Each structure stands twice: as structure tokens, then as C-alpha cells.
Amino acid sequence: MLPEIGQFTLILACVLSFLQIVYPLYGVYSGHQGAIKSAKILTTLQFLAVACSFLILAYSFLINDFTVTYIAINSNSALPWYYRLSAVWGAHEGSLLLWVFLLALWSIAVALLSKRLPAESVARVLAVLGVLAFGFYLFVILTSNPFERTLPTFPIDGRDLNPLLQDFGLVIHPPMLYMGYVGFSVAFAFAIAALLEGRLDSAWAKWSRPWTMAAWVFLTIGIALGSWWAYYELGWGGWWFWDPVENASFMPWLAGTALIHSLAVSEKRGVFKSWTVLLALSAFSLSLLGTFLVRSGVLVSVHAFASDPTRGLFILGFLVLVIGGSLLLYAVQASKVKSRGRYQLASRESLLLLNNILLIAALIVVLLGTLLPLVHKEIGLGSISIGEPFFNRMFTILVVPFALFLGVGSLFRWKRQSLEELRKPLALILMVSVLSTIVFLFVFAPSLTWLAILGTFLGFWVIVAVAYEIYLRATHRHSFKVGLMKLGNSHWAMSLGHLGFAIMIIGITMTQNYSIEKDVKLAVGEDITFEQYNFHFDHVTSLQGQNYTATVGTFSVKQGQQHIVVMKAEKRIYTVQRMAMTEAAIDAGFTRDLYIAMGEQLPDGAWAVRIYYKPFIRWIWLGPLIMALGGLLMIGDRRYRSKKETMKKVGAQHV
Amino acid sequence: MFNKKLLIPFVIFIIGAAFLATPLLKGSDPSKLESALVGKAVPDFTLQDIYDENKQYDASIFKGQKMLLNVWATWCPTCYAEHKYLNELANQGLYIVGMNYKDDRKKAIRWLNDLHDPYKISLYDDSGMLGMDLGVYGAPETFLIDSNGIIRYRHVGDLNQQVWDDKIKAIYEEME
Numbered sequence: 001m002l003p004e005i006g007q008f009t010l011i012l013a014c015v016l017s018f019l020q021i022v023y024p025l026y027g028v029y030s031g032h033q034g035a036i037k038s039a040k041i042l043t044t045l046q047f048l049a050v051a052c053s054f055l056i057l058a059y060s061f062l063i064n065d066f067t068v069t070y071i072a073i074n075s076n077s078a079l080p081w082y083y084r085l086s087a088v089w090g091a092h093e094g095s096l097l098l099w100v101f102l103l104a105l106w107s108i109a110v111a112l113l114s115k116r117l118p119a120e121s122v123a124r125v126l127a128v129l130g131v132l133a134f135g136f137y138l139f140v141i142l143t144s145n146p147f148e149r150t151l152p153t154f155p156i157d158g159r160d161l162n163p164l165l166q167d168f169g170l171v172i173h174p175p176m177l178y179m180g181y182v183g184f185s186v187a188f189a190f191a192i193a194a195l196l197e198g199r200l201d202s203a204w205a206k207w208s209r210p211w212t213m214a215a216w217v218f219l220t221i222g223i224a225l226g227s228w229w230a231y232y233e234l235g236w237g238g239w240w241f242w243d244p245v246e247n248a249s250f251m252p253w254l255a256g257t258a259l260i261h262s263l264a265v266s267e268k269r270g271v272f273k274s275w276t277v278l279l280a281l282s283a284f285s286l287s288l289l290g291t292f293l294v295r296s297g298v299l300v301s302v303h304a305f306a307s308d309p310t311r312g313l314f315i316l317g318f319l320v321l322v323i324g325g326s327l328l329l330y331a332v333q334a335s336k337v338k339s340r341g342r343y344q345l346a347s348r349e350s351l352l353l354l355n356n357i358l359l360i361a362a363l364i365v366v367l368l369g370t371l372l373p374l375v376h377k378e379i380g381l382g383s384i385s386i387g388e389p390f391f392n393r394m395f396t397i398l399v400v401p402f403a404l405f406l407g408v409g410s411l412f413r414w415k416r417q418s419l420e421e422l423r424k425p426l427a428l429i430l431m432v433s434v435l436s437t438i439v440f441l442f443v444f445a446p447s448l449t450w451l452a453i454l455g456t457f458l459g460f461w462v463i464v465a466v467a468y469e470i471y472l473r474a475t476h477r478h479s480f481k482v483g484l485m486k487l488g489n490s491h492w493a494m495s496l497g498h499l500g501f502a503i504m505i506i507g508i509t510m511t512q513n514y515s516i517e518k519d520v521k522l523a524v525g526e527d528i529t530f531e532q533y534n535f536h537f538d539h540v541t542s543l544q545g546q547n548y549t550a551t552v553g554t555f556s557v558k559q560g561q562q563h564i565v566v567m568k569a570e571k572r573i574y575t576v577q578r579m580a581m582t583e584a585a586i587d588a589g590f591t592r593d594l595y596i597a598m599g600e601q602l603p604d605g606a607w608a609v610r611i612y613y614k615p616f617i618r619w620i621w622l623g624p625l626i627m628a629l630g631g632l633l634m635i636g637d638r639r640y641r642s643k644k645e646t647m648k649k650v651g652a653q654h655v
Numbered sequence: 656m657f658n659k660k661l662l663i664p665f666v667i668f669i670i671g672a673a674f675l676a677t678p679l680l681k682g683s684d685p686s687k688l689e690s691a692l693v694g695k696a697v698p699d700f701t702l703q704d705i706y707d708e709n710k711q712y713d714a715s716i717f718k719g720q721k722m723l724l725n726v727w728a729t730w731c732p733t734c735y736a737e738h739k740y741l742n743e744l745a746n747q748g749l750y751i752v753g754m755n756y757k758d759d760r761k762k763a764i765r766w767l768n769d770l771h772d773p774y775k776i777s778l779y780d781d782s783g784m785l786g787m788d789l790g791v792y793g794a795p796e797t798f799l800i801d802s803n804g805i806i807r808y809r810h811v812g813d814l815n816q817q818v819w820d821d822k823i824k825a826i827y828e829e830m831e
Binding site: 274282316319323328330335519573582602 | 658661662664665668669671672674675676730735736738765769770771
């Protein structure tokens with residue numbers, strides 16, 4: 001009975017989302033106040049309905065209701081309860097339900113938190129969100145219903161969740177990622193609403209900013225989590241694979257990063273507005289494209305968990321309507337936008353424009369690298385595959401100007417900057433960062449490569465520039481200590497964002513240049529030594545988990561003469577799906593990770609063992625976390641909370 | 656007042672969408688190939704031997720006897736689980752051709768040395784060329800090919816005793 005109720009509330013939510021489009025828009029164009037106000041109520045009701053469906057599906061998973069096909073395929077009674085819960089988004093149907101649920105969550109957040117916006121604008125925004133929700137509801141209900149029953153003959157037990165997904169990282173990675181993906185829908189809706197209204201002003205940028213930043217924060221954390229998960233769970237020791245599914249999440253992130261920067265310019269200086277709108281449309285369009293790529297199976301991927309051509313066609317149709325429609329609207333309406341601000345070549349505006357150009361270039365690289373194999377085949381040139389080397393080369397080229405300009409960007413003034421004035425600070429930054437690079441590599445690098453020097457220098461260049469800029473700003477009017485306290489949240493946000501990027505660059509550089517990977521044959525009692533580390537293979541035991549059996553290899557690790565850690569690497573066989581999984585043993589550290597993965601037992605009783613030494617790999621995820629923290633600070637900035645101030649400014653815009 | 660330049664994003668998008676739509680509309684979607692390729696010969700190709708770069712194979716290796724074509728890679732955890740069973744099948748005297756898919760040659764050779772090599776012939780498809788033509792959308796996959804080089808069945812996912820007994824054995828034994 002319960003699943004039928006879930007199905008019913010899902011259909012109800014679909015109907016409500018349709019009303020959420022029609023009624024508020026009618027209100028806006030006829031001036032009917034009641035209809036305009038209905039937007040918030042309908043959004044709330046729609047949210048409640050879909051929340052109901054989502055909770056029912058989650059509950060059915062918890063109580064092992066295998067009469068539901070989706071649950072029978074993706075869960076098992078031996079699965080621990082938290083994985084039963086995360087199994088809700090373990091496959092196609094459920095992850096789409098999560099998608100619409102989160103869309104409703106963002107919509108209701110907009111409805112409840114936009115008290116200071118004119119009711120008409122809110123109604124437009126909610127109506128646009130309604131369009132997106134309606135499309136996805138139809139998709140779920142028509143092609144991917146999670147509540148379908150196995151009745152009358154249902155299995156006694158389920159087929160279990162894909163073992164790859166039975167992991168803490170995968171409990172939170174998809175919701176985070178989806179919060180980011182779906183979150184860009186708000187920026188999208190604001191942009192469409194502004195285009196419909198024909199009023200793209202600084203107020204629009206100001207309203208969009210915290211929402212865009214929120215989505216960006218989620219996406220940043222989501223991608224970092226995914227990378228971390230791939231690192232420890234897949235047992236390859238890599239942290240990014242340029243896999244189409246990864247690229248699908250990376251593209252909206254690049255567009256989103258460009259967007260948060262250009263929104264800042266649009267808000268503060270009133271320029272780039274038409275470009276900013278286009279970015280807002282692109283960021284969400286790329287999220288949709290990502291969903292399409294992942295869900296349609298058009299691309300060959302390691303992640304190929306679910307694919308179905310009819311679903312692909314449906315999403316593609318939806319994609320064409322939404323993206324095509326919005327771009328057409330853009331073509332018609334954006335010409336009415338006039339940028340008022342003026343700026344010279346040497347100015348912060350120019351540098352932010354450059355930042356956008358480089359980010360978009362990176363985006364195009366990823367887009368082409370992901371789609372070209374497909375296009376290539378389509379135009380009859382045969383099949384090609386664009387792999388890691390292509391992406392790595394392109395990104396190495398792009399990151400150099402990006403980091404160099406990023407470092408100095410915040411030192412530039414709006415409108416006009418005399419280059420003469422910057423000569424001394426730049427020389428200082430250059431000197432300090434070169435020195436830091438030398439010291440850092442002297443301490444941590446066993447040998448030197450050009451790429452290592454370049455990458456480390458770029459990282460320190462940004463760090464030193466950020467520190468110098470904070471110092472300048474703080475001592476502008478006050479003593480350093482007082483000034484530091486007076487810096488606004490937004491300023492800290494920018495500094496942290498850039499600092500996080502620098503830390504990530506250093507992490508990537510060190511990991512890529514100085515990792516050591518050894519595949520060795522070890523018997524119990526033997527040991528191997530490299531990089532001052534000695535790994536001794538103590539013993540092998542077996543272990544019975546809730547839904548798997550495992551062989552556990554125990555290694556004690558010594559650095560020089562000093563014992564530092566005992567590591568236990570597992571090889572698991574999941575009983576239901578008969579799938580073998582490697583649970584690598586990882587000793588994480590601030591400056592290095594030690595990583596052991598058990599291979600197969602060889603005929604002579606010894607084991608194939610993979611041992612990795614990964615310097616600074618934690619920095620690759622620490623960087624994004626710091627960036628995300630910066631984003632959070634910006635959302636918390638007073639400008640986006642204080643009502644009075646906003647009203648004043650909006651008032652001024654109208655005059 | 657209308658600015659034609661603003662139409663550029665729209666036009667680019669439409670062209671892109673058309674490219675994405677064609678494979679779906681034509682039904683050449685990878686997951687549909689299951690039925691499309693069955694009953695047809697293995698597409699033509701030239702691939703290197705995994706151990707020896709100078710040795711090359713083409714589609715003629717699939718003629719003469721019935722066999723399995725197994726697609727695998729070292730980055731694929733399921734292949735790892737499957738490998739033991741492939742060795743078992745090879746010991747029973749089945750003729751298995753392996754295709755190493757989008758992988759690193761060194762790693763692949765190490766894998767075969769470590770885990771025992773069940774393949775009579777090992778193809779190295781690092782660009783995924785034959786894989787694309789076969790419509791492989793992940794690893795492992797296994798194709799049943801008869802003595803005339805015609806694909807009779809495609810299995811997606813790992814081979815194990817259960818899958819073999821339930822689905823594949825009957826088809827394999829019926830095959831010429």
C-alpha cells in the first residue's frame with residue numbers, strides 16, 4: 001500500500017508543479033495579486049508531496065520491501081541500515097527521485113527566503129523552477145518509476161547494492177553533487193525571469209549571487225568527495241580519471257566558477273551583464289547535459305551503472321526544449337541589456353574577463369574531450385578516444401596564465417590601474433614566491449622536474465599574492481591587527497577561494513610528480529623498503545562482514561628505525577553479487593599518504609601487493625574544502641542578509 | 656536593435672544537440688547493440704598483440720572454431736573477480752580470446768602474469784576502437800562467436816558459474 005501512496009504523491013507533485021507554472025505566470029501577466037502570491041503556496045505543496053514520495057521510498061528500503069522492483073534490485077536484507085538508506089540513490093530511478101526532491105528543496109528555499117524580492121519576480125522565478133520540475137516529474141513517472149512492483153511473485157531477498165557504492169563516501173557524494181547540479185537551477189531561473197522581465201540590473205546579480213554561490217559550494221564539495229572516494233575505494237590510487245561522468249560534474253563547476261566571478265563584476269560594476277546571464281544559463285544547461293550523459297549511456301564510461309536509449313531521448317528532448325528555449329530567449333532579450341560601466345584595459349574588470357575566458361577555454365577542452373569521440377564517430381572519421389594525456393596537457397597549459405593572473409587580479413583596482421604602481425609589489429611577490437618554492441622543494445622533493453618547479457611556483461605565487469593583498473587591505477586605514485578584524489566576509493571569501501586553489505595546485509603538482517607506485521610480490525614475513533619506509537607483511541587473516549567475507553593483510557610500517565603504523569588492507573568478496581572489491585589500507589598524513597592494496601594470492605602462496613607513496617595528496621581535497629569554506633563565508637556576508645541596506649540599494653537602482 | 660551575435664550560443668547548441676541525438680535516433684545506442692550485432696560477423700579491425708607490438712591480428716582470428724571473446728581491463732574490479740572463472744573455463748578447454756580494453760599495456764601484462772593467462776590470443780585495444788564497434792560500454796563483457804565468426808550472444812557483466820549454467824552454457828553448446 002505504502003509504495004502506491006508514494007506513487008500517488010509523486011503524480012500529485014507533478015500536477016502541482018504544472019500549476020506552479022501556469023497560475024503564477026497568469027498572475028504576473030494579468031496583474032492578479034492572488035495568483036502571484038499562489039506561487040509560494042504551490043511550491044510549498046509541491047515540495048511536501050515529493051518529500052512524501054522520497055520518504056516513502058527511503059522507508060521502504062529500510063523495511064526491506066522487496067515487492068518494489070527497484071528495491072529488490074538494489075538492496076538486500078543483509079545490507080547495513082545506512083547503506084539501505086543510501087541505496088535509495090544507488091541507481092537510476094532513485095537518483096532521479098533525489099534530483100526532483102532536491103529541486104523542490106531549492107524551490108521552497110527560494111520561496112521562503114526571498115521575502116525582500118518583489119512578489120512578481122519571485123512568482124516568475126518559481127514558475128521557471130516549476131517548468132524544470134514538471135519536466136523531470138514526467139520523466140520519472142513515464143520512464144523511471146521507482147515504485148514499480150514485482151507483484152505477484154516477489155523475491156525473498158534483494159540482489160544487493162553494487163559493492164562499489166557500499167561506502168561512506170557514496171552515502172554523501174551523490175546528494176552533495178546533486179545539490180550543486182540542481183542548485184544552479186536557481187541561478188538559471190533568476191536569469192530566465194530577468195530576461196522575461198527585460199530587466200537585467202545589478203539587483204538581479206545581487207539576488208542571484210548567494211544562490212549561485214551556495215550551489216557552487218555544494219558542487220565543489222561533491223566533486224572533491226567523489227575524487228576522494230575514487231582514490232580510496234577503487235584501489236587504483238588515482239584521484240581523477242577524466243571519466244565522462246567526472247567530466248560531466250566538472251563542466252558545470254567550471255561554468256559556475258566563471259559565473260560567481262562575473263556575477264561579482266555585474267553586481268559591483270554593472271558590466272558584463274549579458275555575458276553573466278549566458279553563463280547562468282550555461283551552468284545549469286551543463287548540469288542537465290551531465291545528467292543526460294550519465295543517464296542515457298551515450299558515452300562509454302567506467303561508471304555505466306544505468307543506461308537506456310528511451311530515457312536518453314526523453315532527456316535530450318527536454319534538454320532541447322529547456323536549453324534551446326532559454327538560449328533563444330537570450331538571443332531576443334539580451335540585446336536590450338546595456339552595460340553602463342566603463343573600464344580600461346589595465347583594470348580588475350579586464351582581469352576578471354580574462355579569468356572567465358580561461359575558465360571557458362578549460363570548459364571547452366573538457367566538453368570537446370568528452371564529446372569528441374562521439375562526434376568523431378558520427379561524422380564517419382572512425383572512433384577515437386581522448387584520454388588523460390590530452391586533458392593533462394591542456395590543463396597544464398591553461399593553469400599557467402590562470403594562476404599568474406589570479407595572483408595579481410585582486411591587487412588591481414576597478415576601472416583603472418596604473419601598472420607603474422604595481423611594479424614594486426609584483427617584484428616583491430615574485431621574490432618571496434620564488435624563495436618559498438626553492439625552500440619547499442628543497443625540503444619535500446627528492447628530485448627536480450620542470451613541471452614540479454612550475455606547479456609549486458604557481459601555487460606559492462598565488463599564496464604570497466593573497467597574503468600580500470590581505471596585508472595591504474588591512475593596513476589601508478588601520479593598524480594591521482585592527483584592519484584584519486575589519487575585513488568583510490566577502491573579502492575573506494575571495495582570499496580563501498584563491499588560497500584553496502593554490503593549495504590544490506601544490507597538492508596536484510607534488511602527487512603527480514613524486515608519487516611512487518610499486519607492484520610487488522610479498523610472502524608473509526617478507527618486507528620491502530623504499531623512500532625511507534619499510535613495509536613488513538605480518539600476516540593474513542580472514543574476516544566475516546555483514547554481507548561480505550574478506551581476506552585481511554596486516555603490514556607494519558617503519559620509517560627508518562621507528563615504527564609508525566600498522567596497516568590492514570582488505571580484499572572483500574561480496575556474497576550476493578559475487579564481486580571482489582579491494583579495500584585499500586591508507587595511512588593518511590598532511591604531507592604524504594601510504595597506500596596498500598592487496599592483489600591476488602599467487603600459486604606459490606605469496607601475494608601480489610600494491611604499495612603507493614603519495615606525497616601531498618591530501619592537499620588536493622584540502623584545497624576545494626577551503627574554497628568551499630570561502631563560499632560559505634560569502635553567503636554569510638552581511639550584504640545578503642540586511643534587509644534595509646538592500647532595499648535602499650534596490651531603490652537606488654530604480655531611480 | 657536585434658543583435659545577431661546573440662544567436663550564436665543557440666546555434667552552437669542546436670548543432671551539438673543534433674550530434675547527440677543521431678546515435679539515439681538511429682538506434683545505434685550501445686545498449687541496443689545487444690540485438691543489433693547478434694547474428695552478424697565481428698566488425699573488421701587490426702589490433703596489436705598485448706605482449707608483442709609487432710604482431711597484429713584482424714577479424715579472421717574469429718573463424719575456424721567456436722569461442723568466447725572476453726573484454727577486460729585492469730581498471731575494472733569486476734574483471735578481477737571474473738578472472739578466476741575464466742581460468743577455469745580455459746582449463747576445461749574452451750577457446751577464449753581476450754581483448755584488453757582502454758588500458759595500459761604494462762599493467763595488463765603484469766595482470767596476466769600474476770593471475771595466469773586464460774586467453775589463446777590477447778588483443779590490445781588501448782584506443783577502444785574495436786570496443787566501440789562492438790558496442791562495449793564497460794568491462795567485463797563476453798561475446799559468444801561461432802566457427803563462422805558470427806556473434807551469437809553478448810553477455811554484459813562478469814561470468815561466473817551461475818551465469819554460465821543459467822544462460823550461456825546452453826547457447827555455447829548449441830553453437831556450431
